[in-house]
Amino acid sequence: MERRDFLKQTITIIAGAAIPASALEFINPKSLFAANGGNTRWVFLADTQKCVGCGFCVKACKLENEVPYDADITRTWVERYVICKDGKMRVEGNMSNPGFGINADSPKGGRDGFTTAKIEVGADKHVEIKDEDISKAFFVPKLCNQCDNPPCVQVCPVGATYKTGDGVVLVDRSWCIGCGYCVMGCPYGVRFFHPVYKVAEKCNFCYHRISKGMKTACVQSCPFGARQIGNLKDPNDPVTKVIMTGRVGVLKSEYGTKPQVYYLALDREVR
Amino acid sequence: MSHVWRPLFVALALVAGILIFRAFYVPKEFGIGEAGYMYGWHNPNNEQYWKDIKVKFQGSAYCKDCHSKNFTYIRNTPHAIIPCEDCHGPGMDHPGKIAKLPIDINRLLCLRCHAILKYPNSDRGKIRGINPATHQDPNVECVTCHDPHNPNLGALKKSGQRFPTYKLEAGAPEGKSAGGAKK
Numbered sequence: 001m002e003r004r005d006f007l008k009q010t011i012t013i014i015a016g017a018a019i020p021a022s023a024l025e026f027i028n029p030k031s032l033f034a035a036n037g038g039n040t041r042w043v044f045l046a047d048t049q050k051c052v053g054c055g056f057c058v059k060a061c062k063l064e065n066e067v068p069y070d071a072d073i074t075r076t077w078v079e080r081y082v083i084c085k086d087g088k089m090r091v092e093g094n095m096s097n098p099g100f101g102i103n104a105d106s107p108k109g110g111r112d113g114f115t116t117a118k119i120e121v122g123a124d125k126h127v128e129i130k131d132e133d134i135s136k137a138f139f140v141p142k143l144c145n146q147c148d149n150p151p152c153v154q155v156c157p158v159g160a161t162y163k164t165g166d167g168v169v170l171v172d173r174s175w176c177i178g179c180g181y182c183v184m185g186c187p188y189g190v191r192f193f194h195p196v197y198k199v200a201e202k203c204n205f206c207y208h209r210i211s212k213g214m215k216t217a218c219v220q221s222c223p224f225g226a227r228q229i230g231n232l233k234d235p236n237d238p239v240t241k242v243i244m245t246g247r248v249g250v251l252k253s254e255y256g257t258k259p260q261v262y263y264l265a266l267d268r269e270v271r
Numbered sequence: 272m273s274h275v276w277r278p279l280f281v282a283l284a285l286v287a288g289i290l291i292f293r294a295f296y297v298p299k300e301f302g303i304g305e306a307g308y309m310y311g312w313h314n315p316n317n318e319q320y321w322k323d324i325k326v327k328f329q330g331s332a333y334c335k336d337c338h339s340k341n342f343t344y345i346r347n348t349p350h351a352i353i354p355c356e357d358c359h360g361p362g363m364d365h366p367g368k369i370a371k372l373p374i375d376i377n378r379l380l381c382l383r384c385h386a387i388l389k390y391p392n393s394d395r396g397k398i399r400g401i402n403p404a405t406h407q408d409p410n411v412e413c414v415t416c417h418d419p420h421n422p423n424l425g426a427l428k429k430s431g432q433r434f435p436t437y438k439l440e441a442g443a444p445e446g447k448s449a450g451g452a453k454k
Binding site (some may be wrong): 024150172 | 301305306309310311312313314316317320321323324325326327328330352353355356357360361378380381382383384386388389390391392393394395396398439
């Protein structure tokens, strides 16, 4: 072996070995399940087949968590996806889907449900898709993913947002300076400013409810069982069983945030 | 002392000032917590703030004792899956401060599920729906004809009866005088 080849191969091997195995794992609930420390890790399971887009979850969330009802902000929301057979987008210039052939909307975050086939494409602008043109159509509930590696927490310059021992990301309202780094840092767009408290606001799995042994407001108000919350460290929890043994997906796993909202029947079009 | 060093002293004084301010201003409880320095640097007392938020939605079991008649009446119907508070509003402060919960009988409430959307990949496509623009008089509330606690279409068609009897029972706990359901 020549000296040059030896050096080349050495460098290749070292570079390869430097990548931790965890960097190549996109979803691994098992590692969290087995992780040390505490006996609670709150996780969420959303079923996009069961969701009918009634929006009772969004309504309940806003009332439960005192999020101003008519302001265009919400801790959780429901998105509608309609994909046409010809793969073409009926909606032009919609920010959320630039040219992927997906028609998506979430009017008022789905607070009042989806009561019409017309898809909202802007203020008072709608487009209607005929039933026979639809190839796929479904609803997706969205909420904070309570990431195991929460980028919003990492960027907070003052320690006002943090991850609790049971995996929920909270905001300290008395300490937040309103810089907005976390709003920009969240890949899922779940953070916003609370117009009353003037600080960063986000879904916290109804921390006041789950810490009392109750379900979150959205889970309790869902008539169809499309939303479920569970403790990943409890092997007998029905949610844990589904996550460990079922076919689940997460959103934007490629960001390495290790999101803990798992989806059943997730489609590749959903972002 | 050379004037060259002066900016250094100014800088050192600034740093010292900031450190002293920080020592007084940052609460002593601040720590890295269970989640480690990168994700857990916070004031642990704040967790209690979030635990102390008032619970508004009580769950259907909360309604069971006083409203047992309606609670059991709905059990054998397709609407059994709908929690009471979805239509009746959060049960917080009821009874007590709020004697009567406002019942949402708006047509839009029913349309959340029953506006027809033939979506193949959602259970929405399986729910019996209507076209809100053409079904009966769009200005009339659904509960004028349909009983939300027993949406039995067969019985409705057979009897042809409007203003179903449930309205007489609605709202009031058993044993008390029945009040009107509206408003």
